[in-house]
Amino acid sequence: MQRMAAPTHHSSPQPVGPAAGGAAPVFSPLYQQIKALITRSLQSGEWKPGELIPSEAELAARYGVSQGTVRKAIDELAADNLLMRRQGRGTFVSTHHEEQVKFRFLRLVPDTGSGQALRMERQFLECHRVRAAADVASLLGIKNGEMVLEIRRTLHIGGEPVVYEDIYLPGAPFRSLTAERLERYRGPLYALFESEFGTRMVRAEEKIRAVNAGPQEAEILKVPVGQALLSVERLSFSYGDQPVELRRGLYSTARHHYRNTLS
Amino acid sequence: MQRMAAPTHHSSPQPVGPAAGGAAPVFSPLYQQIKALITRSLQSGEWKPGELIPSEAELAARYGVSQGTVRKAIDELAADNLLMRRQGRGTFVSTHHEEQVKFRFLRLVPDTGSGQALRMERQFLECHRVRAAADVASLLGIKNGEMVLEIRRTLHIGGEPVVYEDIYLPGAPFRSLTAERLERYRGPLYALFESEFGTRMVRAEEKIRAVNAGPQEAEILKVPVGQALLSVERLSFSYGDQPVELRRGLYSTARHHYRNTLS
DNA sequence: GAGTGGTCTAGACCACTCC
């Protein structure tokens, strides 16, 4: 492994200092380069979600760096939730197939002491392909008018309707996703996307506001027209900050709230 | 520095294994102990917000461990935003007196491209002492009926009323905070709390829901009665997870939204 | 140039999991 835009610290043949050649001489630490290489292997599918990646020693040999350097790279990837370390076992690619991580992206929790395990039911109302509207296309980074998959669904918690949302997915990668497949699948959608469509959601950004329920939403969520609802627009990203899903949801916050931690 | 509940790795006199003596033999890494010691120094005020703490080498000598161990402790404290490292200068205690960190806790941003610097104005409507209601006392960890300081205020952004909130502070530490002092102060409240009341906000938890505006809120935020508003309840913690502030805010999300990042 | 944090290495030993 060679340093990028900087000499190795074992030999200093050509000290590429600032303004050497005119281009910006960005210093990139070795462990960042290793991090990028590992990310590339994740992105390319060399190591799939849930799988064990090579040990730190193996990776160190493979990249020609010390174990400590690989370790620091993996530390950061684990902090970003791309990898999961398990002492004595090894390092695994993170996956949405896991009890503990199942609600990493749904921040809605019951008001009550939550000692109760909550029964959650999905209901798919729509699943069809449409031409992307300008705003949707722009957020998903596709061409205006390109095909997208639109899924409309509700979430019932403890028997009550709580979430009503529209999900937009780029048409190409999700070509083969059907309503029938959705109905049949048990488990988080993100787990399905990951196992069958090679798309792992890694990060998301949400824009939250309060809106008054219209007639349609009111009926579906069983609230009066005009009832205040939480509007949550979520854009999810896969490896390499590529946007791959847009969700527009309405949350009924009568008996639930959106929980957030600031630090 | 001696390891806690575990022998040092230089000598192994009494391997305190599981179930040795009946007490839970919790293994605590050295760097965690260092982290706790540094936190204690922050909490005790030995190093105040904005100040430079001793160099890694000095701390290593002081605690009798290697620099690498101190480094790992500081790494985590920096990740938690308790400390800030600056290459070539040293490590500083985080502070709310800083442009970049000023809006770390206010997640409301304008819908527009935000290229514009937003003019923000505060207006204090109330500032008095009251006996804490049961729910407030419970959240702040004080006795029911103890005195708390209640501050009511609005925030105008770009000339429009956007936030209306109630702030509850425990009476004792904020004994000397007056309406007059609030009016006179320029800058974030958290910066004032930190410099004059020795209370630094380190972390917070928010519960968010949507509510319909009542007559009073509607008038203050200049929206129709019944308008959907974001209700944000924030509990802020100081060092050692001690709750020290409760805020109940209503945000008008006509031209702003609450931004959140999931990872 | 002195002092700080930042990176990288090499090697030792510990804690944990699984065979």
Place this chain on the structure above:
DNA sequence: GAGTGGTCTAGACCACTCA
């Protein structure tokens, strides 16, 4: 007992800041 990640050390050198 072998193999993994986790901790700790010691030492070297680099990048950056400031006087």
